[in-house]
Amino acid sequence: MTDSNKNGIFFRDGIFTLQTKNSTYQMKADKFGFLLHLYYGRKMFGNADFLPHQGDRGFSPNPYDAGSDRTYSLDFLPLEFPVRGVGDFRSPAFDVKYADSSWGLDLRYKSYKISDGKYSLSGLPAVYSEKASDEAQTLEIILEDDVAKIQAKLLYGILPKLDIITRSVEVTNLGEETFTIEKLQAASLDFVAGNYDFIKFYGRHAMERNAERTPITHCAQVISSRRGTSSHQYSPVMIVCKNDATENSGSVWGLNFAYSGGFKGEAEKDQFNSTRIQLGLQDEMLSYPLHKGEKFVSPEVIMTYSNNGIGQVSRNFHKCIAKNICRGKYRDEIRPVLLNSWEANYFNISKDSILKLAKDASELGIEMLVMDDGWFGKRDDDNSGLGDWIINEKKIGCSLKELVEKVNETGLKFGIWFEPEMINEDSDLYRAHPDWALNFKGRKPVRGRNQLVLDYSRPEVVEAIFEQMCKVLDSANVEYVKWDFNRSINDVYSYAENVENQGKVLYDFVKGTYSLAEKLTSRYPNILFEGCSGGGGRFDAGMMFYTPQIWCSDNTDAIDRTRIQYGTSFAFPASTVGSHVSIVPNHQTGRVCPMKTRGVVAMAGTFGYELDLAKITSEEKEEIREQVKSYKKYANLIKNGDYYRLTNPFTDETASWAFVAEDKSEALVSSVQLEMHGNMTPLYVPIFGLENGAVYRDEESGNLYPADVLEELGLPITEPMLHFKAYQWHLVKA
Incomplete structure (x- = not known):
């Protein structure tokens, strides 16, 4: 078991554990060499290898290695990098076609490597780490199909202080025969239990990234772009959360595809109530041949988890993109x-x-x-x-x-x-x-x-x-x-x-x-x-x-x-x-x-x-x-x-947001009134992110406000209320 309180990457008894400041990611190479996904969520110590269930399920096939054991099937086990051809009928993350137009892969675990620093991707953007203090590490896991002579190198980058884990895949043709990549998703997550919602961002030219939250049910929900770019119609971002998660509480997972072309994201609850989430390249119009010795690199998915709500996942993404994606003079x-x-x-x-x-x-x-x-x-x-x-x-x-x-x-x-x-x-x-x-x-x-x-x-x-x-x-x-x-x-x-x-x-x-x-x-x-x-x-x-x-x-x-x-x-x-x-x-x-x-x-x-x-x-x-x-x-x-969404402009009477200093010494709060009615009821703007127990002074009026009251009930709009009027407060800790 993992007994270290440190952040980083650990391997013991066939189990890989990735620890960030507030999250744990865990997988296991099992006795047959299949790489099982065990856990991604709140930071924990120990092993989650008790989670995958087994049973004799009708019409769930068994790999030949399992012999007469009908309880072992990849049709319901949680998989780290699912492929077509091993008895898993859910959506594959990786699919190839051979010269005779057949399909089918059987990738088994071969080896791993842990190194300091964050990997980079040749010719592609990727999260980087330029400071030793980031404690960034890279995990490489090698999977191979011994018959097809195909290697998949799974790449994991970890930035512990940011609660960021990245995923990419490098595919290599180790054989003599050419094959074509027909699908490649950089990230795939299997949740063995639970009920989840899917937050996606749809739109059109001049009205982009409208947030929409729907339950993940027994059907495939797909977001994608067939337009050659990431598009106005869908953003290459997926947020998955427990049904009861809110802006400031609950378990939330974020996936952000660092790629500017076509993409595909999938969310589906399967026959046994497990949930699979995937994000990567658009497979329509993708048919990429690999000859002997050639490699293909998947663009990267940036992942983060928080048990403190959707807003914290957003702030994790913000910090990572601002400091570990953006580069050059104007980054800072x-x-x-x-x-x-x-x-x-x-x-x-x-x-x-x-x-x-x-x-x-x-x-x-x-x-x-x-x-x-x-x-x-x-x-x-x-x-x-x-x-x-x-x-x-x-x-x-x-x-x-x-x-x-x-x-x-x-x-x-x-x-x-x-x-x-x-x-x-x-x-x-x-x-x-x-x-x-x-x-x-x-x-x-x-x-x-x-x-x-x-x-x-x-x-x-x-x-x-x-x-x-x-x-x-x-x-x-x-x-x-x-x-x-x-x-x-x-x-x-x-x-x-x-x-x-x-x-x-x-x-x-x-x-x-x-x-x-x-x-x-x-x-x-x-x-x-x-x-x-x-x-x-x-x-x-x-x-x-x-x-x-x-x-x-x-x-x-x-x-x-x-x-x-x-x-x-x-x-x-x-x-x-x-x-x-x-x-x-x-x-x-x-x-x-x-x-x-x-x-x-x-x-x-x-x-x-x-x-x-x-x-x-x-x-x-x-x-x-x-x-x-x-x-x-x-x-x-x-x-x-730190950015805080205070209201939802699609449903609330105001659009309100705040920028809060990292040390919580000050905050800039903005609000725009979206609705106006006769004999208007009072409006209060809730303010999150301030220091609990502290008192803040409004720079303009001099009024003092307890942070706990501002979070619980809100700051009243005392100025005359007018349609589309904006209000702004600079709050300084007293």
């Missing part, structure tokens, strides 16, 4: 307050319009101006020019160098927009290389936003775009890049000469995107890269490895954003959330909200503006000055504080 720095030109000018940009925005922004304390779409090639609308990353000096009226110097003279940094993976048919690049676009052979392409997708599974295509981008970025003092991706991938066909199976293309495409991102971030370490895909269509931990912030949604309406940012907060920290104040009536919804409300909502992210400063009143300009000052005052608390 406060981001500049920026103004984006899009809603001010759309495609109608010029030297004069950009400099006018810069001058107006500088006077209000804004720190950066971003020139969005429309500056390159033949680009006066969204029908042409993508792929031709050359500044249109005739349209702009000067060189990029001159424009940036003029913007810098106003005291502002300069940023620029790219959409590197896209191409228009009306472009010089397409006319020169039509085969560089993904398109079904012999068919007219399916267009999206009148554009096609470049074939990033081909290194020469990636290199050509990299060279174009470098010429632009080397020509001027560019300090920010917005990286957009404005359509889904439909025509999955590559014209590369060496493509033997089109089932490789989507996976290799994503790796091509990552290779470009790695080359750019390495060459330009001082540039702040912000991801975007029509807003939140590629909002995932994979892209955050390269872009420490991502435009959260193209919908900038403050009320819709309270819901979008609420759903986003379940898995991603505020420091990754691109959020701006925009004009009213809002360009997406037509809704009118007070400037203060728009500012308070945008402060729950990286903060900036998306409007024409020449078209707002002097009173609104003064409000912006004060908002910028306020954001800078609280920026460190917002970026590094």
Whole structure:
């Protein structure tokens, strides 16, 4: 048995135990060499190998090794890495097809290795550990099929202080015959008993990551993306919790896929009331051949557990992504307050319009101006020019160098927009290389936003775009890049000469995107890269490895954003959330909200503006000055504080949240009133995360509030209540 109180990885009597600060993960190689999943949950000491049940179950087959023992069947035992072909009829995590079109695997335990530090993945994003104090460790478990000559190396990374365990799989062909990978899930969890709920995050363009909680029952619940990206429609995040779990109590498990392509997540209760949870690559359109000696690496799933509710799982994810996924200069720095030109000018940009925005922004304390779409090639609308990353000096009226110097003279940094993976048919690049676009052979392409997708599974295509981008970025003092991706991938066909199976293309495409991102971030370490895909269509931990912030949604309406940012907060920290104040009536919804409300909502992210400063009143300009000052005052608390969801904006009368300092010395509490009725009843905002027994002073009013009362009953809204009005309190421990 495990008798150590230390965190880390331990092996004894065939049992592997992974201990974090507050959780335990345990599995066992049994007498037949099958790797059983024993336990993942609250930290415990001892062995959970008594949990798997056995019995003679009708129609549950028995492996040949079991002989006449009909009580042993993989049809109901909890498995660490389930495969098709050993008598388990539940959903497999790994499936292959052989040259004769047959299926079937029989993976048995061979060996293990424990090492200090966290593993990395070649060409893929992954959680990293750069400090010895993190006490990170890696466990490798080797499983092999002796007949098919297939090896699966299960990788486990453990960051004990963060309560984080990661999982990945490396598949190797040890034999002579080629096989194809048809399915590969990085993480699979079997719960032998209990009733659970599944929290998923669905949506659409401009209304992403709506939280939905449903019981896990005797049917397969599946979330997925077939779009080639992580998508607006589902987030690659799964939260599983006991039926009675709440925001602040109960057992909760979180799985977060660090990948920017298609994914699949599954949750199902089986015939014997066990529950299986899986997350990994989308198996549709995946058919990846492996020849002798070749390897295939699964992207990583980040896992965490808490018995203190859903909110603690979120905060575990936040800390891990902010410090152990995001990289580079801006991981730790406060981001500049920026103004984006899009809603001010759309495609109608010029030297004069950009400099006018810069001058107006500088006077209000804004720190950066971003020139969005429309500056390159033949680009006066969204029908042409993508792929031709050359500044249109005739349209702009000067060189990029001159424009940036003029913007810098106003005291502002300069940023620029790219959409590197896209191409228009009306472009010089397409006319020169039509085969560089993904398109079904012999068919007219399916267009999206009148554009096609470049074939990033081909290194020469990636290199050509990299060279174009470098010429632009080397020509001027560019300090920010917005990286957009404005359509889904439909025509999955590559014209590369060496493509033997089109089932490789989507996976290799994503790796091509990552290779470009790695080359750019390495060459330009001082540039702040912000991801975007029509807003939140590629909002995932994979892209955050390269872009420490991502435009959260193209919908900038403050009320819709309270819901979008609420759903986003379940898995991603505020420091990754691109959020701006925009004009009213809002360009997406037509809704009118007070400037203060728009500012308070945008402060729950990286903060900036998306409007024409020449078209707002002097009173609104003064409000912006004060908002910028306020954001800078609280920026460190917002970026590094612990985030608490205080209400649910889908069901409650307010959208309320708080950032609490790690030492609980202060908190910034924000609330937006979503409902207004005649003779309105009093509203109270519950506040979690403060120090029990402490008293807090509201900085503005001087009022004193016991933390326990604020948590139990809430802070009353005493100001006049108005529809869509925002309230903000800075509480300091007295």
